[in-house]
Amino acid sequence: MGAAPPGTARTDPPIFDPAAFRLTEQEAALTAQARAFGQVVLAPRAARWDREASFPTSNYHDMAANGLLGICIPAEEGGLGAGYRAYCLTAAELGRYCGATALTWNMHVCSTLWTGALTEDLEMDTATRAEHRRRRRIHYDRILQGGAIYSQPFSEGGAAAAGTVAFGTTARRVPGGFVVNGRKIFASLAGHADYYGILCTEVREGEDRRSRRDTLYLAVPKDAPGVTVEGDWDPLGMRGTVSRNLVFQEVFVEEDAALMPPGLYFQAATRWPHMFITLSPTYMGLAQAAYDFTLRYLRGEWPGTPPVKRRMYPTKQIAVAEMHVMLEQTKALWFQAITEAGPDPTKEQVLRAWAAQHTVMENAAALAAKAVRTCGGQAMLKSLPLERIYRDARCGSLMLPWTAELCIDRIGREALYEKGETD
Numbered sequence: 001m002g003a004a005p006p007g008t009a010r011t012d013p014p015i016f017d018p019a020a021f022r023l024t025e026q027e028a029a030l031t032a033q034a035r036a037f038g039q040v041v042l043a044p045r046a047a048r049w050d051r052e053a054s055f056p057t058s059n060y061h062d063m064a065a066n067g068l069l070g071i072c073i074p075a076e077e078g079g080l081g082a083g084y085r086a087y088c089l090t091a092a093e094l095g096r097y098c099g100a101t102a103l104t105w106n107m108h109v110c111s112t113l114w115t116g117a118l119t120e121d122l123e124m125d126t127a128t129r130a131e132h133r134r135r136r137r138i139h140y141d142r143i144l145q146g147g148a149i150y151s152q153p154f155s156e157g158g159a160a161a162a163g164t165v166a167f168g169t170t171a172r173r174v175p176g177g178f179v180v181n182g183r184k185i186f187a188s189l190a191g192h193a194d195y196y197g198i199l200c201t202e203v204r205e206g207e208d209r210r211s212r213r214d215t216l217y218l219a220v221p222k223d224a225p226g227v228t229v230e231g232d233w234d235p236l237g238m239r240g241t242v243s244r245n246l247v248f249q250e251v252f253v254e255e256d257a258a259l260m261p262p263g264l265y266f267q268a269a270t271r272w273p274h275m276f277i278t279l280s281p282t283y284m285g286l287a288q289a290a291y292d293f294t295l296r297y298l299r300g301e302w303p304g305t306p307p308v309k310r311r312m313y314p315t316k317q318i319a320v321a322e323m324h325v326m327l328e329q330t331k332a333l334w335f336q337a338i339t340e341a342g343p344d345p346t347k348e349q350v351l352r353a354w355a356a357q358h359t360v361m362e363n364a365a366a367l368a369a370k371a372v373r374t375c376g377g378q379a380m381l382k383s384l385p386l387e388r389i390y391r392d393a394r395c396g397s398l399m400l401p402w403t404a405e406l407c408i409d410r411i412g413r414e415a416l417y418e419k420g421e422t423d
């Protein structure tokens, strides 16, 4: 439970017990691998990335070595072939030990999940699909053979990342590729990813109109002329994500930079909405970590702290019971949502996906806050992981396109209106 400091033999139980939750063999194996990796490798290093607001480069070297960078690359193309749910469960185990690593790893993995398993559910004519598979192979080979890291800078500071208007970053077709112009904010892995997987709008000569249907998903090489990283990074939490700003000025990328064919991202966003829950596994892990820490601390078992037991006080027991109830509620809803992810979900499934995203993000923060209050003053010292968990968990509700607020907006509207209804 919680981040096991180096040298401790303790093995944490799984967040989702494989037998109880009827996990597949692959899910059981991947989550066990992630848990072991999290305890031994991620947890002891997590305080450093947080303190320095530095990118966890050595974690990525280790993840390249153990195959985790290719977790969602199809097995026939050399990856571990994890599907959506297997990825989510694995990411939750990593988030339990280092939020910033799990969150940035999510950006990387989505560049393979969205171009891999997810696109198999989308419509493309035969020639387009063959071309897509040829192209994604280039990206997969970079990851599998060179340890390349991909990021996902979508946000621009306006309504585009919320999914309501077209992206302001543009791509203009030129012979052999595209020229990209624009600016992204909160670009996790800025300066550290090898490729920035940007969303931008294709613009054509003489056309003013910009449409979300023309969204392109392009991998821009980190060192391409015209790419710059700007601004500082000194945030409340998730400090190791290094989410600085990216500027693209007349950046040429070749045609094979396209991670999806034209029109496919729009189809994915409308037909496969669960693609937007992929930020939540990190916070599911943080919710578990807050609970883990509390149990261990109140039992007087956190290494490096005096063996003072606090578990005999009724108020502590009540707080733990309330945390347990909230954690189990969160797990149950989230597990259902990630289990039913797929193309063309029903209205009920989409409402549940928003409810699950909202619940995980809000409850992770609430559990961490309760853990601080319950464990008491000494537990929030920076020598212990709880205050980092608390700050990291606070960031979940802000993540577009499904911020906690936007989930509430959409649930309220969609629950009350059927398609085409207005007042």
Ligand SMILES: Cc1cc2nc3c(=O)[nH]c(=O)nc-3n(C[C@H](O)[C@H](O)[C@H](O)COP(=O)(O)OP(=O)(O)OC[C@H]3O[C@@H](n4cnc5c(N)ncnc54)[C@H](O)[C@@H]3O)c2cc1C
Pocket: 107, 152, 153, 154, 155, 156, 157, 158, 159, 160, 161, 162, 185, 186, 187, 188, 189, 237, 238, 241, 243, 395, 398, 399, 400, 401, 403, 405, 406, 409
């Ligand atoms: C640690 C961290 C890492 C991040 N990493 C990435 C990353 O790698 N890639 C990435 O693309 N983004 C990333 N983000 C950005 C994140 O997803 C948001 O885009 C960002 O926090 C938005 O900041 P903002 O102040 O512009 O938000 P807001 O002002 O809350 O939202 C931006 C816009 O969305 C619309 N909007 C927001 N709320 C509502 C509402 N209730 N109703 C209607 N419209 C609304 C509005 O147009 C608003 O101007 C990261 C954020 C954090 C905190």
